[in-house]
Amino acid sequence: MPELSVALCQINTVVGDLDGNSSKVIDYLVEAERLGCDLAVFPELTITGYPPEDLLLKPGFVRENVEALERVAKATADLKTVGVVGFVDPSPIGVFDAAAVIAKGWTVDVYHKQRLPNYSVFDEKRYFRAGTGEPILFKLAGVIVGLAICEDVWVADGPVPGEAKSGAQLIAVLNSSPYYDGRLAERQLMLAERAATNSCTIAYVNQVGGQDELIFDGGSMVCGPAGELVASSSTFAEEITAVRLHFPEPTGIGNYVQIDDAGKRSKPARPAGFGTTLVHLEPENITTEETRPPDLAAMYAALVMGTRDYVEKNGFSEVVIGLSGGIDSSLVATIAVDALGPDRVHGVSMPSRYSSRGSVDDAKELAQNLGIDLQEVPIEEVHRAFSASLAGVLGVPGVGRLSGLTDENLQSRIRGVILMAISNAKGWLVLTTGNKSEMAVGYSTLYGDSAGGFAVIKDVLKTTVFKMSEWRNDQAEKPVIPEAVILKPPSAELREDQRDDQSLPPYEVLDPILKAYIEDDMTAEELVYLGFDPGLISRVVSLVDRAEYKRRQMPPGVRVTTKAFGKDRRMPITVKPNRWGP
């Protein structure tokens, strides 16, 4: 019975870093060889990183990616291991999202992705031409192998059935599949079905790492022809997973390239022993999106990895965070310390006349718990100077004090300026602390609390911020985030006795509306049918629509849901809001 050892090379690439990515591929090929693997499979667009976005419009960049692939292929000259590496394949009619089979120093064959996602965060039809044509198969250690790339395997009528019918026993799939809460289970369910339906084994290799808004969570796996999970890699970590697979002797239909003797083609018949096993998916065991609570551990890991990769891939080594003593900044600081260690995280407390003693103390306690430094820069003097300077223009009588929202935003912006000055002087990246509920309704100050380089929890609703903080505390012997921070009512502390629920509905009421309107794309009218209060819906929808201009100027942050603000939700700023629905 033929036996094939496959290395799932779950690596973390950097977009545009052709040299660095290529070197990493070569290192992993050598390691796969050391592990005795016949085949080493890499993620989608290994050479360029994913997504390369408009770099793909530069023909020179595409040319250099081909040169990099050639260097990688050369490095296989003395290896027994055959590599399957993602790259961009140019042609006179357009560029393809491609997988190269590299062996013995050269590129044996090239597969072109056939299904191009152009929804959600994906814009692949902007860049790529879809592949067509006959399945590309190769025989290795007596086993016939077919290829697919990411979206190809998500559609039932993609290339997999044709390859399986042509004799493929193993389908190697290259992926750059972004994380969102619950995605890993969806992938496994789909792969089990695809493998079982086509009676083949699927080796699914996913990228790992953060790239701007996107997190690739790894979780590579092998599914057997009965839909069973044969092997799986870690999530949120680089890893090479070697799997030894046994196959029945192929008896030949279809064409394939024999790797040991390239160019020779034969017609093996369909392998026996497959074709009748059906997987039992047991739908009653599958939790639906509506009832499933978020997987806080995975989501937290995504936030940690996203933060670490954004900081490090962009050449920063340290970060600074304004610590108000509130729950958002406390959680962000905790994530930052888990991502970078306490020595690379700096806290700044910027109390005003409205800061409660409790909040200032809570920030100190948090910093102590985390082992990070905390410096204090009170904003009172600057606030006074601004008020005096602006009194003339804004026509406020003598006392040198602005009022209302103007004064609240002013305080927030003073803090933004302080953090940015520290960032400029020290070279530290500012992490912002706004959550998705605030981003949605515009409960934040442009250039104030939203000023910074990376918005760690911008896709986490406030109710999840609370749950995640409690979850994180439960992971340690002693709570990291002070209990008082979790228990006190949320407040921006920009005026006397301010509380969030004076301006907004309670987050337990607000968050389900936001989920339905934003993630589920309902209209105001439909929300009313769902039983939400019409007046409340009208107000919330109007707040969300009007805040689009603020969100357009927000820093990127980690995507953890099926619809994050950013490239995932592309709304016009100029729009007549609220004309549809009540």
Place this chain on the structure above:
Amino acid sequence: MPELSVALCQINTVVGDLDGNSSKVIDYLVEAERLGCDLAVFPELTITGYPPEDLLLKPGFVRENVEALERVAKATADLKTVGVVGFVDPSPIGVFDAAAVIAKGWTVDVYHKQRLPNYSVFDEKRYFRAGTGEPILFKLAGVIVGLAICEDVWVADGPVPGEAKSGAQLIAVLNSSPYYDGRLAERQLMLAERAATNSCTIAYVNQVGGQDELIFDGGSMVCGPAGELVASSSTFAEEITAVRLHFPEPTGIGNYVQIDDAGKRSKPARPAGFGTTLVHLEPENITTEETRPPDLAAMYAALVMGTRDYVEKNGFSEVVIGLSGGIDSSLVATIAVDALGPDRVHGVSMPSRYSSRGSVDDAKELAQNLGIDLQEVPIEEVHRAFSASLAGVLGVPGVGRLSGLTDENLQSRIRGVILMAISNAKGWLVLTTGNKSEMAVGYSTLYGDSAGGFAVIKDVLKTTVFKMSEWRNDQAEKPVIPEAVILKPPSAELREDQRDDQSLPPYEVLDPILKAYIEDDMTAEELVYLGFDPGLISRVVSLVDRAEYKRRQMPPGVRVTTKAFGKDRRMPITVKPNRWGP
């Protein structure tokens, strides 16, 4: 000889404003009837506005757009005029970018756009399914009419040849074609060729108005079957243009719907008298992109319309601008006054210890010339307060003075906070003044000079800013922008004797590099082949790549080139820059 009167209804819609857009369509239908027109043609996606972006992902929004179309169709019950109106047509297999033929109170037929642009600023494959199938023709006043939508007519093998072969004498094309410098001439050239090749008349109706980054310039036109320009509408203005067209008697091939007697079908032969005339395009008279200077009048009109529409469609009535006495803010203030009138434009001068007397005086002179108010808010006191507050944290010895870039950015951010405070207190929109050269190399302060709601000249290179300022001065009897502003060397005035050319190459050298790297998508290596200095290229390319994070947080502004920053150029922030090329 059959005669058909066509109304080109070049209207300005608002995205999402289903009621407002529908009412406007009805008004124009009534006006077309008054003018005795048989046919009234509207722009692409008339009912929803263009581009509706992710509103299209809300099924409820699409449903309400159909209801709005039905209301418009009903309004034609008593009209002789037949309307062709753009809307979104849902179906079980996806939604279509569609044109409805409405007459006598109902929708007679619906055409589906066949070619979907998914490049540059367009994402139509994200939303729409492409139409297929037989040409949809209708006969009106004895003339056979076919339909096409925007991109359909840009491709030689789109629906036009098939419709012409089936007997169409007139093709009505619905468009939302965005402006960039030189686009109008490209459109006319293409339409002349398409009309002549297919021996038909083309009535091309374009939208007009600003929508976030995009400007629709109108310029609707009719091209005759010899490629000749029969009629044209204004640019940058709403307009109804009635054109009386004469056609030979159709003699029948193909199927068409006869509007006066809907449902009856006959097979007219191909109209005689067409089919042999060739248009003489005289390529020697066509100026190429490389040698053509920008059309400053059109570009200026685009900036004026873009600013006016952003302000008004978003519910603002007044704007505020920081006037430094430099050329960028002077030009932006002039554009704003031309867009809104002097009473709705407010200037703020925010001098520091580094502001030259000349600059302060220049700002005053500009404000006087424009007839706008100018208030002064010196930043010295706030600057001193910040320096004192930060001295401890940033470890600057006793004098309370920050240094270098930190201090420069601080001053810029203080000005940003002042403008935003005025904006909050007065409800005025802040216009920012950065140009494309600065945006490209990151020569601006995040949350400082880039803070605001709309970045008027963000797609105008600095060398063009100079030319445009001179051009604008030439339009008036007395120069509006003081000569001193145009003549003095550019400076941010954030330290003693600062000049832009201390940090950047002269703009005459920089701008051609930026155009080649950004608009023409060359790599650093290719720029070296073009003869630019390798050291300079390496520096400029690195500056551009590193500034992506700043651009991501910039407000939107008017697109006037073939590649603006924003949705037009989608670059990763996290990227290893400069690894390709020297």
